[in-house]
Amino acid sequence: MNEEATRRRATVHDVAKAAGVSLATVDRVLNGRSGVRAATAEKVEEAIVRLGFSRDLNASLMARARDLKVVFFIPDGSNEFMDSLAEAVARRSMLALSDRMHLSTRRIRALDAGSLAAGLDALDPRDCDCAVIVTSEEPEILAAVDSATRRGIAVMTLVSDLPGSARKHFIGVDNVAAGRTAASLLGRFLPQGGKVAVIAGSLHLRDHLDRLHGFREVLARDFSALELIGPLEGHDERAETQALVAKLLTDHPDLAGIYNLGAGNMGLVTALEAVHNQTSPRVIAHELSASTRAGLVSGAIDVVLDQNPDGEIREAIAAARALALGAGRHVATDPIEIGIFLRDNLR
């Protein structure tokens, strides 16, 4: 019964009245049109703050007869995780359309900074309000992000951040926590201690390094009975990872655990299933995919840590809307939680 909240939201009319100016002037201020004296603009800004006015995004999009356009740049190649990001975008496209958002996806060559930078440079602000990119840290891309931002396109980073750039927001998991979680689980799986091997894709990738860091930290702190082997580098390649794991199993018949913190899970599962038996090591891998699902079901993999691509896309869309109405404001999104999957809670 309390706070019935019958008070309407403030509109542009309210702002005009409160600032003692006309609707046209408020409109000029709100949409950054010229021809307003600094003193007048100030009055309007003050009224906006005082009334807590926020543009009605839906009415705004409707008036412009225009959808909010978001372009996702997602690496192409054989990376199943990137595919599931693209699928998540596709899955939400229809629903987003009914909120006047138009989502589109551009697949770019993986690790090809030039092509991503070119894609960003080619964006026309009339065709794109917000660009969402998955990228590694390259000066070339940093420059392209800053340029797009200057042209009025909000840029958001997904999965991996681009610190020092003009990107408006970052959406991704805490990879250090992911590594810690892997260690915490493996440690509990192996109360009697033993050898644990760590396989990374590349020690030049920020997310892989973060996971390794978290893993080592918890292993050292809580599970001194575990002996770390590696990190080895499988370069996220199926064949290379498979050979690596096969050699590991041969060289260390008593291997107690494996943490594959990179991709290349298809090779991992193949090598494990070749020798699967009761004394097989406990295995933790990253990202739910056809390969890792199969590994969970067959028992080759015990746990998969998942970045929740669908949730990341959901939050990216929400953030794009938020960015659309507060040009400079800070945008808050729900944190993306690391999903932990066993055979028994597979979706």
Add this chain to the structure above:
Amino acid sequence: MNEEATRRRATVHDVAKAAGVSLATVDRVLNGRSGVRAATAEKVEEAIVRLGFSRDLNASLMARARDLKVVFFIPDGSNEFMDSLAEAVARRSMLALSDRMHLSTRRIRALDAGSLAAGLDALDPRDCDCAVIVTSEEPEILAAVDSATRRGIAVMTLVSDLPGSARKHFIGVDNVAAGRTAASLLGRFLPQGGKVAVIAGSLHLRDHLDRLHGFREVLARDFSALELIGPLEGHDERAETQALVAKLLTDHPDLAGIYNLGAGNMGLVTALEAVHNQTSPRVIAHELSASTRAGLVSGAIDVVLDQNPDGEIREAIAAARALALGAGRHVATDPIEIGIFLRDNLR
């Protein structure tokens, strides 16, 4: 470059043209007003399907100068999980308002079917488009749900479903999968086997039974070295659970694991911390709360399975919007995933 999707969404005007009727007639059909011959209505319905028309919810709410009103009925009492549901609603209220949704919460006495039924009966369709309820299965409530539905209020169940009622949608986790996951983790934590105790709140609660069922299933199938003790009933009470756990630890000094599938976690943690040492059992509990967080940090609890109240509220809000535009249609929401938390991935 493909499918540029320049085609506008269909509007009421398009429907009118396609059906060969006037705007007014389309309006009458869409909003269930009287005075339309069956044959004419049919033509309109057909055009709607053919064009794939769907009402623009934002424009619709704007035209009516009305927010979409959603009322959450959440049990009161000392249940931390219910509190976090209410907090999630409060946290999203502001944001929802900018999408023309007005959220409100009514706390009702826990397990008091009469008071929930009365609350539903008192709802006026002008003040509530959608009611979201957390309830147990009682005939009284079933009747109230059906009555509210007849009055034009969409009812949705949260956390626990009400099968056989007219509720339009259910949002909650798969509790059988949660139980299976607990067994799968405990089994891996205890490769050498041992005694595992199960504590439920009440064996009359559907969600507790589901968890128990999943737990037993996986224990029997995969971990025959584990001996099940219980299920014991702690009635989700702090003191009772504490006494129960203390007695368990005394009676079974070699206890290897505990799965508390109900509430009463404060008592659980207190009892465990009193005797915490290296040989303490592995412990899995449900729902992130102040108590279980403390247990994770102190090491008294190894894993917490969480129902993700925030995600449940998020999906409930999305479902309420979807229900608002398709009165009878089926509504799809993202499945709520069981969160698995260790000390090392605490949010």
Add this chain to the structure above:
DNA sequence: TCAGAATTGAGGTACGTGCCTCATGACCTA
């Protein structure tokens, strides 16, 4: 066949915002 009822159409106003034109007045400069 005609009154009366039921059905349908036409068109207006409103919601909150964007964008446009035109008019008014203030101020500046030559």
Add this chain to the structure above:
DNA sequence: TAGGTCATGAGGCACGTACCTCAATTCTGA
């Protein structure tokens, strides 16, 4: 002081839908 620029106001139309009134038409029954 005339001509110009700049700042501001007033108002209209549009977006997609809801809801209203007032005809105009069709149908029904006696």
